[in-house]
C-alpha cells in the first residue's frame with residue numbers, strides 16, 4: 001500500500017503540478033480510508049490539503065480537473081454499491097466558528113424571506129459512517145452505506161452487530177432511518193483487543209475502521225458498533241411519521257420505535273428559538289466533547305419545521321436548511337519516540353509516551369498517557385510508530401493506536417520493563433497495572449528525603465538512613481506521616497533520644513511553613529520549588545488549589561495545557577495525604593504579599609495574556625516583569641487566550657500578520673491592547 005508523508009504546512013498551492021499532486025494524495029488517502037479503514041493522513045492534514053486544493057480550484061476555475069474529489073460526495077472515494085437510495089443521502093455544509101453560523105442564518109433568512117419561525121435543533125455530529133437502515137413491518141430488513149449519495153452498498157451482514165439498531169422493533173413500523181455508525185471509545189478499545197488477539201492490524205482511532213468494519217464480510221470475529229439516527233424517511237409509501245412532524249418529532253418517533261437517536265446521546269437534541277441560543281448549545285456541546293462516549297467532529301443545526309426546510313431548499317450536495325459547525329480536530333498523528341516509566345507513590349509502574357511535538361487544538365503535545373503494559377500491547381505500539389493522539393479540552397492526551405501502515409522497517413515493540421525502573425527490584429505482574437513488589441517502599445524513601453530538604457520542610461537531621469528506618473518500620477508511608485511521629489518512633493529510627501528530640505522540634509517548626517514549601521514537599525510532578533511558589537501565591541490556600549480545575553491552573557504562569565490536567569489529577573490523588581496534613585495542624589496558606597498593591601487596581605478581576613515583544617514604555621519588560629506588573633495592577637496572568645481572557649496585550653508583528661493569539665482573541669471578542677495602550681492603562685504601576 002502507498003504511504004504518504006505527513007502534510008507539510010503550506011499556505012497555497014503554487015502550480016498546476018502541485019495541484020495534481022494534491023489531488024493524487026487526497027484520492028490515495030480517502031481510498032485507503034474507505035478500503036481498509038486506515039487513512040494515512042490525519043483529519044487535520046487531510047482537511048488542510050483539501051482546502052488548499054479547493055482554494056486553487058477557485059483561483060483557476062478553467063483548470064479544475066473534471067474528476068476532482070472536492071465536488072463529489074465523500075470525495076468520490078466511498079465504494080459505490082448497486083442499491084438505489086429512496087432519496088439522495090446528502091452531506092452537510094460546514095462552518096468553523098460563530099461568524100460562519102451567523103452567515104448561515106442570514107442565508108436561511110434570505111431563502112425563507114423571513115427569520116425561521118419553527119425554531120432550530122442542535123445535535124452532535126457523530127464522527128463515523130453514514131448508513132440507511134430499512135425497517136419493514138418492524139424487522140430490520142436492510143442496511144445500506146451512503147456510497148455516492150444516490151447508490152450505496154448492501155451491508156445487511158452487519159445486522160446484529162450495531163447497538164441502537166435493533167433487529168426487531170416493538171411496533172410493526174416500515175421506515176428508513178438514517179444515521180451514523182461509529183465505535184464508542186469503549187467499543188474501540190474492545191475492537192483493538194479482539195483484533196490484536198487475531199493478529200489483525202489495530203485501528204488507529206475509533207473512526208478509522210468503522211467504514212472497513214461495516215463492509216467486512218468474512219472476518220472470523222465480530223466487532224460491535226453503535227448507531228445514532230439523525231433522520232427518517234418514508235419507505236415503500238407506508239406512513240410512519242405524523243403529518244408535518246418537525247425534526248425533533250421525527251427523532252422522537254424513531255426513538256419511540258426503539259432506535260437510538262442523536263437525542264439519546266449525552267449531548268442531546270435541543271430545540272432553540274434563535275441562532276444566539278444555538279451558538280450557546282454549540283459551546284455547551286463543545287465543552288462536553290471530551291466526556292462523550294463517542295467521538296464528535298462538530299455540531300449540527302437544522303431548521304426544526306419541515307415546511308421551512310422545504311422552503312429553504314436543497315443544493316447539489318447538501319441541504320440549505322442544515323449546517324455543521326465543525327469543531328477543531330482533537331486527533332493528530334505524530335511519532336512515538338520513546339516510552340518512559342515512572343514509579344508512583346504506591347509502587348505502580350506508569351508508562352508515558354514521549355511524542356514528537358504536535359499541535360492539537362491550540363496546544364503543543366509532547367507526552368501522553370499509556371495506562372499500563374496491556375494497553376501498550378492492545379494498541380500495538382512500536383518505537384518510531386506514527387500514532388494517533390487524542391486530546392480534547394483539558395484532558396490528559398492519550399495515544400489511540402499505531403498507524404501500522406506507516407511503521408518503519410525493523411521497528412521494535414515498545415519494550416516493557418523487566419525490573420523496577422526505580423529500584424531495580426522485582427516487578428509484580430499479577431494485575432493489569434504492574435507494580436514494584438516493594439510497593440510504597442520503592443519510591444517513598446526518595447520522596448521523603450526530598451520533602452525533608454532545606455528548601456521544603458527543612459528537617460535537616462532526617463537523612464537517608466533514618467528515612468529508610470522509618471519507611472521499613474511502617475511508621476512513614478507518606479509525607480504527612482512525618483507530622484504524626486512520636487519521639488519514641490523517632491528514637492527508634494535514629495537510635496538516639498537526643499537526635500529524636502531535635503527532629504521532633506524541626507518537624508514541629510515545619511508545620512508553620514508557608515504553603516508553597518508544604519505543597520512542594522508533596523512531590524507533585526512538574527512542580528518544583530519555583531512552580532510551587534507560583535501556585536501557592538496564585539491560589540493562596542490549599543483549599544483553592546484542590547478546587548482548581550485545569551482551566552484555573554492555567555492561570556498560573558508556566559502552566560500550560562499539557563501540565564494543567566496532570567497536576568489536577570495528582571492533587572486529587574493526594575487527597576488522603578493532604579487531609580492528614582490538615583489534621584496534623586500543618587499550615588495551609590501562603591502569607592500574602594504585603595507590598596502596596598492591587599485590589600482596586602485597573603486590572604482587578606481581569607485575566608491578561610501577553611504575546612510578542614513589548615514596545616514603548618514597556619520595551620524593557622520581559623515576561624516575568626510583565627507578569628509582576630499585571631499582578632501589581634490587580635490582574636491575573638493567563639497563558640493562552642480563551643473565553644476567560646479579559647485582555648490580550650499583543651505586540652505589533654513585523655510582517656503585519658496577526659499572531660495566532662491575536663486571531664483567537666478577535667474570534668472570541670477579547671479586547672486587544674498594544675503595549676503602548678496597555679502601558680497607559682497601568683501607568684500608575686509602572687514605577
Ligand code: IVH
Nearest residue numbers: 090091092123124125126130180230262300
Ligand atoms: S444530517 C440532510 N445530522 O455528517 C442532512 N448528519 O459531514 C443529512 N452526521 O453525511 C445529514 N451526525 O453522515 C446529520 N446529527 C447529524 C449527523 C450527521 C453525523 C454525518 C452524516 C453526514 C455527514 C456530513
